[in-house]
Amino acid sequence: MLRQIEGSQGIAEAVALCRPQVVCAYPITPQTHIVEGVGALVKSGDLENCEFINVESEFAALSVAIGASAVGARSYTATASQGLLFMAEAVYNAAGLGLPIVMTVGNRAIGAPINIWNDHSDSMALKDAGWIQLYAETNQEAADLHIQAFRLAEELSCPVMVCVDGFILTHAYERLDIPTQAEVDAYLPPFDPVQQLDTDNPYSIGAMVGPEAFTEVRYLAHQKQIDALEVIPRIAAEFEASFGRVAGGLLRPYRCEDAETIVVALGSVNGTIKDVVDAERAEGARIGSVTIGAFRPFPLAELHDVLAGAKRIICVEKALAPGLGGILASNVRMALRGEAQPVLTVIAGLGGRPITRASLADVFRRAEREALDDVTFLDLNREVVGAQIARAAGTRGSGPIAENLLRALNPGLVHRVPPNEDAKQ
Amino acid sequence: MFEIRLHGRGGQGVVTAAELLSVAAFDEGKHAQAFPSFGSERMGAPVASYCRMADTEIRLREPIMDPDALIIQDPTLLHSVDVFSGLKPGGFLLINSTRDIAGLGIDEVAGGLPPGHVACVGATEIALRHTGRPMPNAALLGGFVALTRALAIDAVLDAIHEKFAGPVGDANAAAAREAYDAVRAN
Numbered sequence: 001m002l003r004q005i006e007g008s009q010g011i012a013e014a015v016a017l018c019r020p021q022v023v024c025a026y027p028i029t030p031q032t033h034i035v036e037g038v039g040a041l042v043k044s045g046d047l048e049n050c051e052f053i054n055v056e057s058e059f060a061a062l063s064v065a066i067g068a069s070a071v072g073a074r075s076y077t078a079t080a081s082q083g084l085l086f087m088a089e090a091v092y093n094a095a096g097l098g099l100p101i102v103m104t105v106g107n108r109a110i111g112a113p114i115n116i117w118n119d120h121s122d123s124m125a126l127k128d129a130g131w132i133q134l135y136a137e138t139n140q141e142a143a144d145l146h147i148q149a150f151r152l153a154e155e156l157s158c159p160v161m162v163c164v165d166g167f168i169l170t171h172a173y174e175r176l177d178i179p180t181q182a183e184v185d186a187y188l189p190p191f192d193p194v195q196q197l198d199t200d201n202p203y204s205i206g207a208m209v210g211p212e213a214f215t216e217v218r219y220l221a222h223q224k225q226i227d228a229l230e231v232i233p234r235i236a237a238e239f240e241a242s243f244g245r246v247a248g249g250l251l252r253p254y255r256c257e258d259a260e261t262i263v264v265a266l267g268s269v270n271g272t273i274k275d276v277v278d279a280e281r282a283e284g285a286r287i288g289s290v291t292i293g294a295f296r297p298f299p300l301a302e303l304h305d306v307l308a309g310a311k312r313i314i315c316v317e318k319a320l321a322p323g324l325g326g327i328l329a330s331n332v333r334m335a336l337r338g339e340a341q342p343v344l345t346v347i348a349g350l351g352g353r354p355i356t357r358a359s360l361a362d363v364f365r366r367a368e369r370e371a372l373d374d375v376t377f378l379d380l381n382r383e384v385v386g387a388q389i390a391r392a393a394g395t396r397g398s399g400p401i402a403e404n405l406l407r408a409l410n411p412g413l414v415h416r417v418p419p420n421e422d423a424k425q
Numbered sequence: 426m427f428e429i430r431l432h433g434r435g436g437q438g439v440v441t442a443a444e445l446l447s448v449a450a451f452d453e454g455k456h457a458q459a460f461p462s463f464g465s466e467r468m469g470a471p472v473a474s475y476c477r478m479a480d481t482e483i484r485l486r487e488p489i490m491d492p493d494a495l496i497i498q499d500p501t502l503l504h505s506v507d508v509f510s511g512l513k514p515g516g517f518l519l520i521n522s523t524r525d526i527a528g529l530g531i532d533e534v535a536g537g538l539p540p541g542h543v544a545c546v547g548a549t550e551i552a553l554r555h556t557g558r559p560m561p562n563a564a565l566l567g568g569f570v571a572l573t574r575a576l577a578i579d580a581v582l583d584a585i586h587e588k589f590a591g592p593v594g595d596a597n598a599a600a601a602r603e604a605y606d607a608v609r610a611n
Binding site: 175355356 | 456458461485
């Protein structure tokens with residue numbers, strides 16, 4: 001049924017329709033309303049046969065999910081930002097053990113400096129932990145991806161991270177079509193684990209593996225992700241057949257047929273990008289875009305097919321690999337190895353900075369004029385950056401960077417200043 | 426597309442107001458998107474929220490920089506935050522105040538808008554009378570639809586009842602109705 005609801009609430013209802021048996025959560029910031037919503041559905045009795053476990057940290061949240069999944073319970077949790085990093089060891093363990101846990105990441109920046117706003121630094125930090133990573137473009141897709149994620153995770157026995165832009169999606173009210181229990185039950189069969197701790201048939205999982213077999217275990221983890229390249233589109237196609245709408249899949253091209261410039265991005269910014277593509281097309285530009293739905297496994301061949309004919313590729317990405325540049329762009333270059341066209345990086349939306357149509361149109365036009373650098377920071381305040389570089393060059397004790405920048409931007413705000421700055425004033 | 430930006434202070438229900446508008450628009454069959462100016466919300470701190478309405482799918486995710494309408498929930502923001510930033514020349518302005526435009530010292534901004542596009546309504550006082558709490562958001566939504574005709578008042582009242590059950594919903598709906606009538610009478 002179509003309703004106008006908050007993204008987090010929609011995700012909570014979609015997760016509940018998947019009949020999770022254990023939901024564990026550390027309900028303190030950084031967290032979204034998702035687990036709160038699931039908790040309410042457990043308490044009200046709408047979600048039956050589910051144990052909602054409040055734990056003492058994110059590390060415990062995922063560890064409890066691992067234990068629950070290992071005894072054959074469909075398990076779910078959600079986190080973001082610092083919380084994801086705090087559970088990092090367990091994130092690797094869940095994948096290494098091949099446990100089909102589904103976890104929402106309400107994407108947010110990573111400190112320091114402290115920042116609670118949206119970007120993709122958190123999920124990008126754990127992109128190679130062995131989880132399948134899916135990125136939602138809209139709240140409808142976020143809800144739908146969770147239903148697909150349990151299918152995918154359990155078919156492959158591999159954990160799935162559903163990445164949803166924090167605030168921009170999780171806190172936005174939009175129209176959402178939440179399916180019925182019968183529809184979800186028809187699409188998602190009960191959990192049939194490939195491994196299950198059982199006191200009647202005891203065995204152990206998580207054995208120590210030495211050099212003689214560790215490479216082989218990892219090879220099989222890689223192979224599982226390669227297999228997912230076949231499973232993800234099939235599951236998305238079956239979803240479309242069952243629910244009558246498109247969601248998920250490896251990637252989705254938009255107006256790429258004759259495009260000379262193709263923009264590649266993850267998540268909700270694709271909506272804004274599509275509006276810019278339409279506006280630029282109306283002005284005669286040959287431009288298109290590609291929404292990457294699955295970042296792990298990365299759809300190298302499928303992406304190559306879409307991008308190979310373009311003259312230039314622009315990756316708009318909400319994360320930064322300091323000392324390298326773009327993470328998405330590095331992956332896209334892998335897809336285009338052997339091809340000649342440039343793959344440019346636009347670092348945008350860090351720590352919640354708005355990504356506007358005007359700024360995107362500006363960088364796309366600069367790229368078309370071949371006047372865009374390999375790595376561009378969208379809307380970078382060069383004045384403030386230049387002043388800090390000069391300050392740091394002028395004195396060894398120039399103080400903390402973040403506080404210096406805040407003081408430069410907000411002269412009226414009082415911040416504690418280092419002693420040598422006091423002496424100068 | 427019709428874009429509304431709401432300014433107020435933490436604790437005044439600014440975010441809820443945008444959500445209610447989006448629900449009312451949805452009830453009229455429109456596509457709508459509501460979202461807060463994301464931040465560490467604190468009581469009393471300046472807060473903005475946004476609502477877009479359209480007849481087609483809304484894909485845009487940028488904040489609303491050139492609004493068609495502004496709702497100012499707290500008049501103390503008029504001279505401390507650039508609340509008028511980007512307001513379209515043919516836009517609407519609704520302010521929660523018992524004073525008039527001249528009394529608020531914003532003749533210049535208000536004079537640049539078409540006749541009948543500006544209104545002040547004492548939403549806090551109306552809310553206090555009906556709900557016993559100084560929460561001006563629901564009353565302002567009544568004033569908003571009276572000023573802009575962007576939605577039917579019944580859709581707003583339904584959204585309020587949907588969000589707030591029982592007597593709380595009734596009282597807020599009554600406040601919205603009174604503000605609606607007050608702005609219509611202007």
